[in-house]
Every structure is written in C-alpha cells, then in structure tokens.
Amino acid sequence: MASDTETAATRWAGVPLTVRRGERRARLVEAALELFGTQGEAGVSVRAVCRAAALHARYFYESFTDTGQLLGAVYDKVAAELAERLLAVLEAAGDDLAERIRAGIRTVLDFSSADPRRGRVLFTEARANPVLTARRQATQTALMDAVLQQETRTRPATDPRLARVGAAMFTGAMVELAQQWLAGSLGDDLDAVVEHAAALLLAPCVA
Structure with missing residues (x-):
C-alpha cells in the first residue's frame, strides 16, 4: 500500500509549483469554510483544517501564517x-x-x-x-x-x-x-x- 508521502508525490507529479500551491490553498480555504460555517471559530485549528483538506501541516504554512x-x-x-x-x-x-x-x-x-x-x-x-x-x-x-x-x-x-x-x-x-x-x-x-x-x-x- 502506498504511503501518504508517496500518494502526495504522485498527486503533484508534473504539476507546476504555482498551480500546486494555488490548489492546496484553495483546499485549505474550502476546508476552513466548512469548519467555520458548521462549528464556528473554535472549530478552526491548523490540525483540523489540514485533516479536512487531507494535507500535511507544512502545506498550511506554505500559504498562511496562522488561522486568523x-x-x-x-x-x-x-x-x-x-x-x-x-x-x-x-x-x-x-x-x-x-x-x-x-x-x-x-x-x-x-x-x-x-x-x-x-x-x-x-x-x-x-x-x-x-x-x-x-x-x-x-x-x-x-x-x-x-x-x-x-x-x-x-x-x-x-x-x-x-x-x-x-x-x-x-x-x-x-x-x-x-x-x-x-x-x-x-x-x-x-x-x-x-x-x-x-x-x-x-x-x-x-x-
């Protein structure tokens, strides 16, 4: 079974860096909208957003400094x-x-x-x-x-x-x-x- 790292590498293979970053950012924003819209501000944490977006935490800090x-x-x-x-x-x-x-x-x-x-x-x-x-x-x-x-x-x-x-x-x-x-x-x-x-x-x- 492929590891999460291998799966991620396959997903982004051949995709330009700017496109990858843009897609990851959009996924984080959509995940945060869902969490904020259903649970309020308390439901929006780096861990929760990354889990909902199926992204590693390092990708969060690629686009945002904090949840604010x-x-x-x-x-x-x-x-x-x-x-x-x-x-x-x-x-x-x-x-x-x-x-x-x-x-x-x-x-x-x-x-x-x-x-x-x-x-x-x-x-x-x-x-x-x-x-x-x-x-x-x-x-x-x-x-x-x-x-x-x-x-x-x-x-x-x-x-x-x-x-x-x-x-x-x-x-x-x-x-x-x-x-x-x-x-x-x-x-x-x-x-x-x-x-x-x-x-x-x-x-x-x-x-």
Whole structure:
C-alpha cells in the first residue's frame, strides 16, 4: 500500500509549483469554510483544517501564517462571491430604484441563507476576531460606497450629504436585517421580508 508521502508525490507529479500551491490553498480555504460555517471559530485549528483538506501541516504554512489569516481568506472568498452576485442582479434590474432595492435585499438574504456557512462567515460569527472585524468594516464601507454610486445613478440631483446619510442608514439596516433573517427572527417568507424592507426604504420622508 502506498504511503501518504508517496500518494502526495504522485498527486503533484508534473504539476507546476504555482498551480500546486494555488490548489492546496484553495483546499485549505474550502476546508476552513466548512469548519467555520458548521462549528464556528473554535472549530478552526491548523490540525483540523489540514485533516479536512487531507494535507500535511507544512502545506498550511506554505500559504498562511496562522488561522486568523486563513479566516480572512475565507471571508474574502465569500464576500467576493456575494459582490459578484449583487453586481449581476443590480445590472439586470436596470435603473428602476424600487426594483434595484428589492433585488439587492433579496440577493443578500438569499445568498446568506441558501448556504448557512456563508451567512455565518459574513454576519454572525467571530465578531471579536480582529481579522474578521476589520474585513467586515471594510465590506460595509464598500457597500455604502456602492449605495452612493447607485443613488447618483438613479437620482443625480440628490444632495450629497443626504445621500451619504441615507447610504449609511441603508448599510447598517442591511447588516441587522441579515442577522435577524439568519437567526430566524423574521420567519421564513423571504418574499414578505423583502417587500416589507423595500417598502420602508422607499417610503417618502415625512417632514
């Protein structure tokens, strides 16, 4: 029977070093996503991740200095997937503000709950982890900037200060909405939640 070393040597035989490293890194990130998404931060250790990825520990340190850096890579992966999906649905929604808001809300909530691991990474786990805290803050800032761009696109005459206030409120509300949705506090009717949230955001300001 071939040893683990022999099996590994066969697996990587003839594969360029950069490709090997990239594949190993991807496997570690996927393993960490599964562990973090099902067990939380406590379930992510070097040993556990390497076991789940079927890789020797030395390959962990080939790509990451510690589990904090690995969790950052997990967050970046999930956030990038959400951003790509959001961009696609917003483009498909056209310039109609109401449709764009509904599409954006639905996409964030559906993406986060369709695979609970993603919601846990983005919104509900490890809020005290400095790596994830910094990334979440950066993501919220990016979301606010994106909202401002959409506001300029659909309502170019809007006062810049008012637009920024609205974008900040929308961003904070979306984070809280996602957390409540994932916790099950809002029921399980996604259509109803989207409609209620959109109606509140689209309601005219009362002087």
